[in-house]
Amino acid sequence: MRTGERGVFPAFYAHAVPGPAKDLLGSKRSPCWVERFDVQFLGSVEVPCHQGNGILCAAMQKIATARKLTVHLRPPASCDLEISLRGVKLSLSGGGPEFQRCSHFFQMKNISFCGCHPRNSCYFGFITKHPLLSRFACHVFVSQESMRPVAQSVGRAFLEYYQEHLAYACPTEDIYLE
Numbered sequence: 629m630r631t632g633e634r635g636v637f638p639a640f641y642a643h644a645v646p647g648p649a650k651d652l653l654g655s656k657r658s659p660c661w662v663e664r665f666d667v668q669f670l671g672s673v674e675v676p677c678h679q680g681n682g683i684l685c686a687a688m689q690k691i692a693t694a695r696k697l698t699v700h701l702r703p704p705a706s707c708d709l710e711i712s713l714r715g716v717k718l719s720l721s722g723g724g725p726e727f728q729r730c731s732h733f734f735q736m737k738n739i740s741f742c743g744c745h746p747r748n749s750c751y752f753g754f755i756t757k758h759p760l761l762s763r764f765a766c767h768v769f770v771s772q773e774s775m776r777p778v779a780q781s782v783g784r785a786f787l788e789y790y791q792e793h794l795a796y797a798c799p800t801e802d803i804y805l806e
Contacts, residue, residue, distance in 0.1 A: 660712075661712060661713070662710050662711070662712045663710070663711045663712075663781045664708060664709065664710050664711075665708075665709045665711070665771075665777070665778050665781075666706070666707075666708060666709075666771075667707050667709050667752070667769040667770065667771045667775070667778070668704035668705065668706060668707060668769060668770050668771065669704060669705045669706075669707040669718065669720055669767075669768075669769055670691050670692065670695055670704055670751075670768045670769060670770055671691045671694070671695065671767075671768060672691075672765050672766065672767045672768070673687050673690050673691055673765065673766055673768075674763060674764065674765050674766075675687050675755060675764050675765065675766045676764070677764065678740040678741065678755055678757055678764045679740050679741035679755060680741065681743060681746065683741075683755065683766070684741065684742075684743055684745075684753050684755065684766060685745060685746070687753060687755075687766035687768060688745055688751050688753055688766075688768050691766075691768045692751070692768075704770065705720045705721065706720070706721050707719065707720050707721075707769065708721075709769065709778065711778070711781045711782055711785050712785060713736065713785055713788055713789050713792070714735065714736060715733055715734050715735040715736045715737075715738075715739065716733070716734045716736075716739065716754065716782065716785075717731065717732070717733045717734075718731065718732045718733075718734075718767075719731045720732075734754075734756050734767075735759075736785060736786060736789040737789075737793075738756050738757045738758075738759055739754055739755070739756055739757075739782070739786065740755050740756070740757055740764070741754065741755040742754035742755070742779055742782045742783065742786075743779055744774070744775050744776055744778075744779050749774040749775055749776050750770055750771055750772065750773070750774065750775060751768065751769070751770050751775065752768070752769045752770075752771075752775035752778050752779055753766050753767060753768040753769065754766070754767055754782060755767075
């Protein structure tokens with residue numbers, strides 16, 4: 629094996645090994661995969677822009693400041709966050725009468741940015757575009773542990789969604805006009 633020559637035993641013991649499991653199973657997941665996370669919903673706020681960590685952090689700060697005043701009257705609602713290729717579904721329960729058995733679904737095409745707070749990864753938010761108007765909102769969540777797995781899950785869903793739908797939106801075929 630040190631000489632670099634191939635023979636019966638070096639070929640048997642030293643050969644190319646496929647990378648992680650995604651190389652063996654294909655890099656795409658089944659279109660019906662869903663990841664679930666138990667988090668707490670802090671609130672939503674309208675934001676001026678559709679992306680950027682500065683916009684996300686400012687929205688988190690605004691919601692956290694407003695929640696500090698009312699946290700003892702209205703505790704954060706428990707939320708089941710479901711992430712799939714179709715989008716993000718929030719199923720809220722608790723936190724007051726307005727959140728009893730409430731559910732919202734955000735299509736992946738309307739999600740423009742997501743991430744954790746850079747100094748406290750227990751806070752996570754994502755920015756959505758209104759389906760018809762040129763308005764944007766940031767939705768903020770908190771958990772006792774790091775929310776980085778949530779951000780990574782939304783990032784993977786976003787990437788796979790756009791890889792799948794980019795062929796329809798921007799075909800790479802050459803079109804010849806006669």
